Amino acid sequence: MIHWPRVNQLRDEVGADEFDEVVQIFMDEVQEVISKLREDTSRTEIEQNLHFLKGSALSLGFDRFSKLCQDGERKAAAGEGSDVNLAEIYSEFDQSRSVFEAGLADNLK
Numbered sequence: 001m002i003h004w005p006r007v008n009q010l011r012d013e014v015g016a017d018e019f020d021e022v023v024q025i026f027m028d029e030v031q032e033v034i035s036k037l038r039e040d041t042s043r044t045e046i047e048q049n050l051h052f053l054k055g056s057a058l059s060l061g062f063d064r065f066s067k068l069c070q071d072g073e074r075k076a077a078a079g080e081g082s083d084v085n086l087a088e089i090y091s092e093f094d095q096s097r098s099v100f101e102a103g104l105a106d107n108l109k
Contacts, residue, residue: 006061
């Protein structure tokens with residue numbers, strides 16, 4: 001669910017002092033885009049929003065969430081945006097966030 005080596009790599013890249021801020025920005029931006037997805041009932045911007053979520057998730061090691069976003073992005077690009085299971089994506093983010101927050105102290109080097 002969480003790729004801890006990537007989390008450690010990011011922490012090393014930005015420094016321990018900046019890491020918490022990066023995590024907070026990630027969480028805020030993901031919540032904002034999820035809100036956009038919920039409001040976009042016609043799914044006109046689903047591909048772009050899922051693309052953003054995929055990239056953000058990859059940068060912070062949210063592997064499963066990223067893969068679900070990638071699958072959804074591909075469906076949307078193929079004209080199958082209505083087939084994307086957004087509820088599963090939302091649920092995976094919530095679960096991944098919980099695992100991330102609970103494991104942060106134990107998994108950072």
